[in-house]
Every structure is written in C-alpha cells, then in structure tokens.
Amino acid sequence: xxxxxxxxxxxxxxxxxxxxxxxxxxKRVMDSxxxxxxxxKLWIIQELIKLGVKPxxxxxxxxxxxxxxxxxxxxxxxxxxxxxxxxxxxxxxxxSYKFNKRLKEDKKYQIIIKxxxxxxxxxxxxxxxxxxxxxxxxxxxxHMYPMWKFRDLNKTVQKNSLYILQSSDDDQHDDHINCVQSxxxxxxxxxxxxxxxxxxxxLSNKSTRFMVIxx
Amino acid sequence: MNNILCVNWGNKYGREYVEKLKQQCExxxxxxxxxxxxxxxxxxxxxxxxxxxxxxxxxxxxxxxxKLYMFKESQLGITGKNFLYLDLDVIIHQDLKxxxxxxxxxxxxxxxxxxDIEVCKKNFSKFKSTPIxxxxxxxxxxxxxxAYNHIEKNIDTIFFTYPTIDNYLNHFFYDMYGAKSLFxxxxxxxxxxxYKGNVFPDDMEAKKIRKECKVxxxxxxxxxxxxxxxxxxxxx
Numbered sequence: 001x002x003x004x005x006x007x008x009x010x011x012x013x014x015x016x017x018x019x020x021x022x023x024x025x026x027k028r029v030m031d032s033x034x035x036x037x038x039x040x041k042l043w044i045i046q047e048l049i050k051l052g053v054k055p056x057x058x059x060x061x062x063x064x065x066x067x068x069x070x071x072x073x074x075x076x077x078x079x080x081x082x083x084x085x086x087x088x089x090x091x092x093x094x095x096s097y098k099f100n101k102r103l104k105e106d107k108k109y110q111i112i113i114k115x116x117x118x119x120x121x122x123x124x125x126x127x128x129x130x131x132x133x134x135x136x137x138x139x140x141x142x143h144m145y146p147m148w149k150f151r152d153l154n155k156t157v158q159k160n161s162l163y164i165l166q167s168s169d170d171d172q173h174d175d176h177i178n179c180v181q182s183x184x185x186x187x188x189x190x191x192x193x194x195x196x197x198x199x200x201x202x203l204s205n206k207s208t209r210f211m212v213i214x215x
Numbered sequence: 216m217n218n219i220l221c222v223n224w225g226n227k228y229g230r231e232y233v234e235k236l237k238q239q240c241e242x243x244x245x246x247x248x249x250x251x252x253x254x255x256x257x258x259x260x261x262x263x264x265x266x267x268x269x270x271x272x273x274x275x276x277x278x279x280x281x282k283l284y285m286f287k288e289s290q291l292g293i294t295g296k297n298f299l300y301l302d303l304d305v306i307i308h309q310d311l312k313x314x315x316x317x318x319x320x321x322x323x324x325x326x327x328x329x330x331d332i333e334v335c336k337k338n339f340s341k342f343k344s345t346p347i348x349x350x351x352x353x354x355x356x357x358x359x360x361x362a363y364n365h366i367e368k369n370i371d372t373i374f375f376t377y378p379t380i381d382n383y384l385n386h387f388f389y390d391m392y393g394a395k396s397l398f399x400x401x402x403x404x405x406x407x408x409x410y411k412g413n414v415f416p417d418d419m420e421a422k423k424i425r426k427e428c429k430v431x432x433x434x435x436x437x438x439x440x441x442x443x444x445x446x447x448x449x450x451x
Contacts, residue, residue, distance in 0.1 A: 024333035089340040090392055115386070117372050143340075145372045175341040177376060 017098035054079035067099035146189035170207035216295030322354035326400030
C-alpha cells in the first residue's frame, strides 16, 4: 500500500474539517498532515499486510486527528470493526470527528480524551463487552513514558493485544520526552517478548523513525 | 488558625527573602496567622524541615516539586485549617485577609490571566504555556491530598513527563475549557506578573507596578537577575 484512497466521501469530510478549524488549531492540523506523517502510517499498513494480521478492534494511543490512520485501517483490512483514539488534547476531538465523520456516523470510530499513561483504556464500543482491543497502535511513543507502564496498567483487560509502536530519534522538540536510538530500545521499553517486525526508516524530514510490531 | 507558608530550598534565595516575605505578611494581613517556611536549611523558629521523600526521583524535570509536599499538610506538623502558600518572589500590595475569606468549596490557584489562552490550548500536549501558576495557593486542610496521592501513585511517570509542577497541575487538576476541576482560580485582577503583565491582551505592560491588584509575581522572567530585581522593588 503506497497511498491513501482519496474517495469523494473522504474529500468531503476533510474539506469540512479543514474549513472549520479554528485559526489557532490550524498549524497543528497542517503538521499532522505532512509527508512524514503519511509515510509513517503507510509503513504500518504495509507491514501489517505482510504479516497477515487481521485487526478487528483497534486502539490508537495519542492518535492526534487520526485523519490518515483511521481510513487506512478501514480501507485495507476488511476485518476492522472498530477504531478508538485515546488523546489528551481536547481541541483534537471535534476536528478528528470532522475528518472521520463518515466513520463516526457508521459507529466505527470514537475519540476519548484520556491520558493513557495514567488511566486504563477500555473500549466503549458495546455495553457488556469486556473492553479488550486486539490491536494497539502508538505512533507517538517519543511523546510519553515508556510503554511498559501502559501495558502494566492495562494488563487485566488488554491481555494479548498486538502492539504496533513507533518512536523517533528526533530530540529537537521539547515534547519529544522519550526519544530512542534504535528499534531494540523501543522493544525494551515496551517489554515486547514476541517481536514480529522491527525496523527503521529515514523519513522525509530526515529523522529516523523506528517501528516494532509484536506482543 | 490561618497559616501562611513559603518554601525555600537551594541557594537562589537567601534568608533575607524569607524574612522580607514574613515582614510583608505582617504588614499586609489584618487577620491572625502563623508563618512557616519549609526549608532545607532550618534555622529559625518558624522553619520546618522540608521533606525529602521524592528527592530520589529528581531528574531536572518536574521543577519545584518540593512545593507539593505541603499538599499533605499533616506531614508538616502544622495545625489549623486554613492554608495560604506564597512564593518568595512576590510583592504583596493588599490585605491578605482577602485570601482567607474566599469561599472554600474548592482550593484556589493563580490563573495567569496574562496568558493568551489560545496559546495555552495549542501547547497543552507539548507541556508548555501553562495557564495556571502555583505561586499562590489557598486551600483548607485535606483539600489537596488528592493531588499529593496522585503524585505518590504515579511518581515515576510524573517526574519523567512534566517539566514543571504547574504543567502537571494544569494537566490533571484544572480544565482551561471550563469544566469543573479540583482548583478554582483567583479572579482577573487579583494577581499579576512583573514580567508578563496583567490581563491578555489589553493590560500587558511588563515591569509595571499595579497596586490595585493584590499580589505581584516575579514568575518566568527568563532573566538571570530576577532575584536582584525583586529586591530592588522591596521598598516601593
């Protein structure tokens, strides 16, 4: 998969999202849509396809506006039933729903304001459902405490989830509080025992991005 | 009983800053109070040795974490119900009685009204541009134990993640979008900043004394001589 399907429905949702963004949020929206952002999300899809993974219930941690990853998941995996984005930034919520309006209305996407390093995640999809997610994606590991803490916090519900983790060596930003220098460091931080994929990629912004897929 | 607290550690502020704050309180508080200083160098009767519980986690982040020991006031051996914390780098303009007469359904903290709230929102997830400021806090006993216990429970994550205690408090105990949260904030015009101004965007002149406000803060100067500059203004 080398591209995002720019369908008429997606075009309409994105136009409405971009035209309704408050001026002070707009730069963040643009940052979330740059070349490197799409490259890193396409990389996830490519590797999951190679591995034959069939995600069903997907949690995205710190997914920001999630305008790339959510349609990429639905367009490439018929198995996907539900995607839930756990974010700390309240400004993101309204716009993320605009970007993904067609999926929200189909009850396929939800965003929850939550700090995932302090509070457990639990899918809100169905009443009575135990809340487990079979796939957990975090493309923002450099922004937060090492992922072992999240795993420990959620060990009673998220028992055998597949983790797809990305981080960066780009330490020029104040909010990159947890950069790594290799995929092995990311594996160690998340205490991944069964590594299905690990690799690195130099993105268009010249930073090195690392990815690990495993349990 | 009313208690006024300050905290002094390290060597940025000498004893004269504590004494000056005490003097300012005595001159500007018309209700009875006890004055205490939590310090790593206790020498005076009003000094209380500052706890060291979290020192092993010190990593250059979570700036000024020592102030948060007072959130569990029972460990300080201070009796009484009413607490007012003041940073050492403040100038008091008006009667501190005001702070002891506030309604106390919730504790109070400074909202930096000089901040552009859109910048604060924009930078929330970047751990920058925090709208609240812990230079003055007013609480009743046990009102802040929730925050203290939250730190105890998540201490590694908090020291790793948050550059300052103000940033941390903003993330967990204040909602700049208006939802009810642990902290109430002092109204516009109560507290201003020497270096930042008073109210965004209309009253932002820096380095201007505003005696109609209650307290002036010397926060976030980015200047190396802020302690000396404060001293030069003690006798205004």
